[in-house]
Amino acid sequence: MARPPTIAIGPPDVVNVRWSDGAxxxxRARDLRLACPCAHCIHExxxxxxxxxxxxxxxxxxxxSTRIGNYATRFLWSDGHSSGLYxxxxxxxxxxxxxSGPGTG
Ligand SMILES: [Zn+2]
Known part of the structure; x- marks a missing residue:
């Protein structure tokens, strides 16, 4: 089971996600927002x-951002949306x- 990542916001339109394996x-906050998996954003x-x-x-x-148990993260976006569980x-x-390849970051 994937362990939850550490989330760091900053600058405000960037979300940094760090995993326990070092990745x-x-x-871009907007890219994550567009990938929102909630029923309002993606047909179930x-x-x-x-x-x-x-x-x-x-x-x-x-x-x-709020960690939901060990399995998901919920984000609050500046457009007021926060129902997606990532x-x-x-x-x-x-x-x-x-x-996009080696050396990214
Ligand atoms: Zn959504």
């Missing part, structure tokens, strides 16, 4: 995106997609 990823059954990226400001910031697996996948 770390730097996400079809997995079709319901969120229009045009409605998310380019300078969207992450205001806070599981460790999801964050890890998003991080892998962000890393």
């Amino acid at each position: 770390s990823h730097r996400h 059954i079809t997995r079709r995106p319901l969120l229009d990226p045009a409605t998310i400001p380019a300078d969207l910031a992450c205001l806070d 599981t460790n697996d999801l964050l890890r996948r998003l991080g892998a997609a962000t890393a």
Whole structure:
């Protein structure tokens, strides 16, 4: 089971995710917001995106993060949205997609 990462916000539009195995990823807050897995943003059954990226400001910031048990993290975004539970697996996948190759970071 993936262990929960350490989340550090800063600058406000950047979310740094560090894993216990030493991997770390730097996400634009807006990119994580667009990947929100909640039922408002992704259709629960079809997995079709319901969120229009045009409605998310380019300078969207992450205001806070809360660990949910050992399996997920909840973020509070500057657009007021906070219902997405980002599981460790999801964050890890998003991080892998962000890393463009060796030496990133
Ligand atoms: Zn959402």
